[in-house]
Amino acid sequence: MCFMWAFSFSATHSFFVDPRLFLGRNKKFQFLALRSLMSTYLSFLEKEVANFENFISFDENSLQNLECISVESSDQSRFYLSGKGMRESVKRYLSGLEIWGMEGEMKKVKSVLSKRGWYFGSGIGNNIDLDELNVTRILNDLFEETSDAALAFYFYTWCEDCTKTKHAIRSVCAMVNILVLGNMNHRAMDLLLYHVRNDDGREAWHNLLLDVLKETSKNRRVLEIVYGMLVGCYVKEDMVNLAIEVVKKMKNLGIFPPPGVCNSLLKALLKSSKIDLVWEIFGEMQNRGMDFNASFISLFIHKYCALGMIEHACKLLVDMRDYGLQPDVVAFTIVIDAFCKMGYLKEATSMLFKMIEMNIFPDSVLVSSVIDGYCKAGRLEEAMLVLKVFGFTPNLFIYNSFITILCREGRLIEADAVFSEMLALGMFPDCYSYTTIIGGYCRVSDIRTALNYFGKMLKTGTEPSIVTYTILVEVNCKSGDLKTAEYLLQVMERKGLKPDIFAYNTLMDGYGKVGLLHKAYGLLGRMRSAGVSPDITSYNTIIHGLVRRGYVEGSRFIFDELIRRGLSPNALTFTDFISGFSKEGSFEEAFLVWSYMSEHGMRLDVVTCSALLNGYCKAHRMDEANALFQKMLDAGLIPDLILYNTLIHGFCSLGNINDAFRLLSMMVERGIIPNHVTYRLLAHGFEKNLVDDPIKATGIKMQQILLKHGIDIDISQYIVTTY
Numbered sequence: 023m024c025f026m027w028a029f030s031f032s033a034t035h036s037f038f039v040d041p042r043l044f045l046g047r048n049k050k051f052q053f054l055a056l057r058s059l060m061s062t063y064l065s066f067l068e069k070e071v072a073n074f075e076n077f078i079s080f081d082e083n084s085l086q087n088l089e090c091i092s093v094e095s096s097d098q099s100r101f102y103l104s105g106k107g108m109r110e111s112v113k114r115y116l117s118g119l120e121i122w123g124m125e126g127e128m129k130k131v132k133s134v135l136s137k138r139g140w141y142f143g144s145g146i147g148n149n150i151d152l153d154e155l156n157v158t159r160i161l162n163d164l165f166e167e168t169s170d171a172a173l174a175f176y177f178y179t180w181c182e183d184c185t186k187t188k189h190a191i192r193s194v195c196a197m198v199n200i201l202v203l204g205n206m207n208h209r210a211m212d213l214l215l216y217h218v219r220n221d222d223g224r225e226a227w228h229n230l231l232l233d234v235l236k237e238t239s240k241n242r243r244v245l246e247i248v249y250g251m252l253v254g255c256y257v258k259e260d261m262v263n264l265a266i267e268v269v270k271k272m273k274n275l276g277i278f279p280p281p282g283v284c285n286s287l288l289k290a291l292l293k294s295s296k297i298d299l300v301w302e303i304f305g306e307m308q309n310r311g312m313d314f315n316a317s318f319i320s321l322f323i324h325k326y327c328a329l330g331m332i333e334h335a336c337k338l339l340v341d342m343r344d345y346g347l348q349p350d351v352v353a354f355t356i357v358i359d360a361f362c363k364m365g366y367l368k369e370a371t372s373m374l375f376k377m378i379e380m381n382i383f384p385d386s387v388l389v390s391s392v393i394d395g396y397c398k399a400g401r402l403e404e405a406m407l408v409l410k411v412f413g414f415t416p417n418l419f420i421y422n423s424f425i426t427i428l429c430r431e432g433r434l435i436e437a438d439a440v441f442s443e444m445l446a447l448g449m450f451p452d453c454y455s456y457t458t459i460i461g462g463y464c465r466v467s468d469i470r471t472a473l474n475y476f477g478k479m480l481k482t483g484t485e486p487s488i489v490t491y492t493i494l495v496e497v498n499c500k501s502g503d504l505k506t507a508e509y510l511l512q513v514m515e516r517k518g519l520k521p522d523i524f525a526y527n528t529l530m531d532g533y534g535k536v537g538l539l540h541k542a543y544g545l546l547g548r549m550r551s552a553g554v555s556p557d558i559t560s561y562n563t564i565i566h567g568l569v570r571r572g573y574v575e576g577s578r579f580i581f582d583e584l585i586r587r588g589l590s591p592n593a594l595t596f597t598d599f600i601s602g603f604s605k606e607g608s609f610e611e612a613f614l615v616w617s618y619m620s621e622h623g624m625r626l627d628v629v630t631c632s633a634l635l636n637g638y639c640k641a642h643r644m645d646e647a648n649a650l651f652q653k654m655l656d657a658g659l660i661p662d663l664i665l666y667n668t669l670i671h672g673f674c675s676l677g678n679i680n681d682a683f684r685l686l687s688m689m690v691e692r693g694i695i696p697n698h699v700t701y702r703l704l705a706h707g708f709e710k711n712l713v714d715d716p717i718k719a720t721g722i723k724m725q726q727i728l729l730k731h732g733i734d735i736d737i738s739q740y741i742v743t744t745y
Contacts, residue, residue: 127176131164135167154190154192157178161196161197171206174197195237198248198251199244199248201213211251214255215255215258228264232267232268246272249279251283252268256268257283262294284303288304292324319347320353320356323339323356327356327357332361332364332366339353339357350382354388357373358374358391362395367404390414393405394423396408397426397427398426398427400427405427418449418452424440429461429465450484456476456478457489457490460479464493487519488519488525495525495528507532511529515552526549527563533545533567542563542564546564555587561581562598565598569598569599574599577598577602581595593625596615596616596618597630604633604636605637612633613634626657627659628662631659635651635669638672639672642672644672663694663697666700667699670685679704679710682704686700700740701720701724704720704723725737
């Protein structure tokens with residue numbers, strides 16, 4: 023690789039070029055402005071070309087590989103000679119710049135380097151190899167001779183564009199050090215960041231970078247700055263481990279990153295939960311007398327709280343005075359908020375009083391957080407006491423907290439009163455306020471009052487949210503008013519509110535329950551058109567509706583579509599198929615599905631097993647039902663009362679009273695108390711065995727089993743309830 027002295031000129035100080043322009047891309051621009059001058063200055067051009075050829079001789083074999091390219095910034099243009107081209111382009115380029123009366127930097131570079139012993143001569147073929155050593159020496163010579171880092175940087179950029187090759191690591195490091203020496207730290211930072219992002223990501227390369235930066239640095243202070251920059255680059259690129267290696271290297275050399283870089287590194291370490299390293303660096307900062315404030319300590323407190331290490335956070339809060347710092351509202355807020363989220367409300371309240379003892383007065387936001395914590399825990403009276411003790415006027419957040427807990431507990435009359443109090447105080451309820459109370463009334467199926475609040479919401483100009491509409495869609499679906507539910511969904515769409523997956527699934531479930539399966543299926547296409555991808559719940563809803571009405575074959579089509587869409591069927595999907603196959607009497611297929619679930623590690627629950635057991639029992643295939651029941655017990659599943667009653671019913675329908683009472687004994691032993699359904703089923707079994715008084719016989723036998731397991735229940739209540 024050789025360096026031919028091909029010169030570049032600029033209309034301004036072209037060496038002040040944003041490094042992104044040569045590091046990130048090499049764009050070629052058309053020289054429209056220069057071309058427009060060609061006809062005007064044609065004769066002048068010929069004269070200047072002649073002068074140029076006298077100034078420097080070209081290697082004719084290399085000249086044919088030159089072309090003119092420019093790199094532009096926001097306020098200046100730079101032209102380089104590089105690659106393949108023609109002599110004429112050089113002539114046009116030079117003449118345009120000479121017309122502007124500017125002298126190129128490359129002329130200055132040649133002049134400076136000549137003083138340092140770089141001989142270029144005037145004949146053809148006098149070239150200099152641009153190897154790593156020569157580039158580094160030229161950069162150092164340029165700076166030592168002129169103390170002009172910008173001129174060295176100009177040569178550096180020209181050289182890379184000319185050779186179309188990235189600089190070697192030694193040249194890069196030399197340039198970085200020169201830029202820092204020349205007070206061009208921003209350029210040095212950009213250069214380092216570029217190579218950290220784009221060069222070899224192997225650890226060996228980064229170790230080499232550290233060593234070469236040290237070798238090429240001639241000043242300890244410069245090395246400290248450069249290493250600090252490198253730490254900042256690694257932190258910015260989320261390469262925290264490499265940043266730590268640089269810090270270790272610096273400590274061995276007796277230097278350390280500046281406070282700003284340390285702060286960034288500590289934040290990154292806290293984010294990655296490397297607490298031990300954080301304290302190590304923090305201790306070094308203390309030893310070096312670096313300043314830090316309460317906000318800095320709050321970073322540690324916040325991380326401890328996020329990790330659930332609340333004791334460490336509290337200790338650090340107390341120990342802040344040991345660092346010569348006064349805890350502030352921010353630090354206390356972090357700890358108190360963590361206490362509230364963890365349900366430690368007593369401790370959170372104590373912290374409020376601790377703040378007052380230290381002459382740090384909590385603000386309304388902090389007190390509101392504690393009150394909200396009590397409300398979420400259902401401790402409304404204590405929440406009101408905190409409000410009274412600290413004497414804050416309730417704000418919208420506090421009122422919303424009270425309304426939320428009252429609605430959740432079904433205390434809607436009190437919620438109404440709080441809502442009215444807000445209005446009386448001239449406070450305007452927001453969307454959350456209205457949505458909460460609307461949701462409260464919907465939970466108790468009081469649709470009229472819910473719609474009344476919805477009307478008030480619209481009259482006051484408060485825009486309902488997606489949640490508001492979805493709540494109303496859901497309550498109308500539950501009441502069977504699908505027309506209103508559909509209308510509300512359409513209103514959402516017209517208002518530009520994009521219904522979420524829950525809203526669509528809610529309406530789909532409503533259609534499925536009343537047998538409008540074609541409308542439920544139509545919602546799938548409507549969802550996709552709206553940019554909402556159907557999920558497994560969407561498909562399960564349709565499959566469930568089809569299976570309930572005996573369309574098992576039709577549900578297979580939906581299942582195939584589910585798979586094509588890349589969704590994974592879950593236990594509920596397979597349970598519906600088991601139920602459908604069982605109802606059809608296709609027990610082999612049902613059992614195959616059950617086995618598939620078991621073999622593929624799917625969690626088999628009582629509902630899934632009950633679907634297959636119920637089919638076996640109805641078909642009077644009790645041997646298979648009993649075998650499946652044993653497998654279920656072996657798998658660790660705990661049968662519920664419904665499942666026991668299902669099996670008892672199966673045995674009693676065949677008159678197998680002994681196995682039925684065996685199951686009764688098993689369920690009582692496991693702490694499951696029989697109900698009136700159990701009693702009726704057993705009585706039916708005695709009837710099958712032609713017992714004279716099946717009700718009395720059932721009562722006597724059941725009483726014996728219950729007393730045997732220490733359970734004393736008045737059996738007569740079952741007789742009254744059953745018959």
